[in-house]
Amino acid sequence: MIIEGKKDKDRIIVSVAGRMDAVSAPDFDRRCEDWLVDGQTLFVLDFSGLEYISSAGLRSLLVLAKKLTARKGQVVIAALKDVVREVFTISGFGSIFLIAESVEAALRRL
Amino acid sequence: MTKPDDPLKDGSGRRTLTLRAELSELDRARRFLRDALRVVRLEEEEFYKIELALVEICVNIIRYAYPGQEGMITVTVSLDPGVCLEIRDSGRPFDPRRVPPPDWDEHVKLGRKNGLGVYLARSLVDEFDYRREGGENVVTLTQCLPAAPCG
Numbered sequence: 001m002i003i004e005g006k007k008d009k010d011r012i013i014v015s016v017a018g019r020m021d022a023v024s025a026p027d028f029d030r031r032c033e034d035w036l037v038d039g040q041t042l043f044v045l046d047f048s049g050l051e052y053i054s055s056a057g058l059r060s061l062l063v064l065a066k067k068l069t070a071r072k073g074q075v076v077i078a079a080l081k082d083v084v085r086e087v088f089t090i091s092g093f094g095s096i097f098l099i100a101e102s103v104e105a106a107l108r109r110l
Numbered sequence: 111m112t113k114p115d116d117p118l119k120d121g122s123g124r125r126t127l128t129l130r131a132e133l134s135e136l137d138r139a140r141r142f143l144r145d146a147l148r149v150v151r152l153e154e155e156e157f158y159k160i161e162l163a164l165v166e167i168c169v170n171i172i173r174y175a176y177p178g179q180e181g182m183i184t185v186t187v188s189l190d191p192g193v194c195l196e197i198r199d200s201g202r203p204f205d206p207r208r209v210p211p212p213d214w215d216e217h218v219k220l221g222r223k224n225g226l227g228v229y230l231a232r233s234l235v236d237e238f239d240y241r242r243e244g245g246e247n248v249v250t251l252t253q254c255l256p257a258a259p260c261g
Contacts, residue, residue, distance in 0.1 A: 022133055022169045052158070055166055055227035062217050069218065083158045090233045091226075096214045 002049070003031050011042040011110050013103060017049030020057030028060050032067075041073025044106040048079035053087055061097065074098070078106035124188040131172045131181040131199065139168055139185060143195075146187040150257040160193055163234040163251050166227035167197050167206070175201025175247070192236070192260040195251040204247055205240050206232070236260070 001024035002017040012035055020028060035043075043064065061077070068075055076098040080088065088094035100106035127142040129135040143161055152160075164185065171183050176199075186196040206228040217223070232238045237252035254260035 021136075021165065023136070052162075054162055054169070055230045056169065058230070059223050059226055062223070065218050083155050086155065086159075087162065087230070087234075091230050092212070092214065096218065 001027060003028060005031065005035060007040075008044075008107065011044060011107065012040045013044045013046055013107075015046040015049060017051075019052040020050060020060070021052065021054040022056040025054075025056040025060045028057070029063060032060075032064050036067055036071070041068060041071045042110045043068065043073070043075040044100075044103055044110065045075060045077045046079055046103050046106075047077060047081070047084060048103075050081060050084055053084050055091075058087075058091060058093055061093075065097070074110060076100050076106040076109050078103045123190075124186050126184060126186045129168070129183045129185065131168075131176055131183050131201075133169070133172055135183075136165055136168060139164060139183075142185065143187065147193060150189060150193065150255070152193075152255060152257055156253070156255055156257075159234045160195070160251070160253050163231040164195055164197065166231035166234075167249050167251070170204075170206070170227050170231075171197070171199045171201060171247075174204065175199045177202070189258050191258075192252045192254040193258045197249045197251070198246045200246050203242055205242075206249060207238070207240050 001019055004015045006013045016028065018024070065075055078100045079102055080099065098109060100109060125146045127139065129139055140161055143164055147157060168183055175181060181199060181201050184198040188194045209225045209228045211229055212225055231251070235251045236254045239250045241248050252260065
């Protein structure tokens, strides 16, 4: 899994590519924690390169959401591939996160 | 449906893989599943759901079945009816059908983390079953597909 963060004014765009699973999710947790410590509270997650997500990945997103709620921050998830979108739909996950069609659309919501 | 020359039709037509209950073994499980299902030519999205269900059940076993000790997982794939996966461990008894659906508010507010994988696995497949047999947990996952119908 490749994770890259790019700041855009007071927001951070986090691009995640590859597989987000039990093996790689802890990396995502650590990187997000670093950005939170750095003071970032508005996250856009660019999932256009994300091929696969398991419950470990979903759990990481819940952890991020919880931390952001405590900081009055927000996260928008952008550009889901079909297979990942289906996992969001099946799990009911899609109903608790803000989902945007593209990074640009996500940025407009923050 | 398999053809007469398919390797899956050898003997009982089943393929079995035994894994150590460790995260580092998950790639082997994925490769095994991909090989075993090659003959049915699934759409990538169909394969993805079965793979994810298998991985979720395996991760659950790795995390909880063998506290403080090593253990094994046996995965058997058979076709017809449907794609059928049987996942066995000899760890502590655990019936994944009893895990309630996640309460998302609770997950976000309280940081609750358990039950997600099992719930996801159950949601991804057409049939999900469990039995305790000879000191083993046996989970069976069945997916009915155009390329591997359930009859």
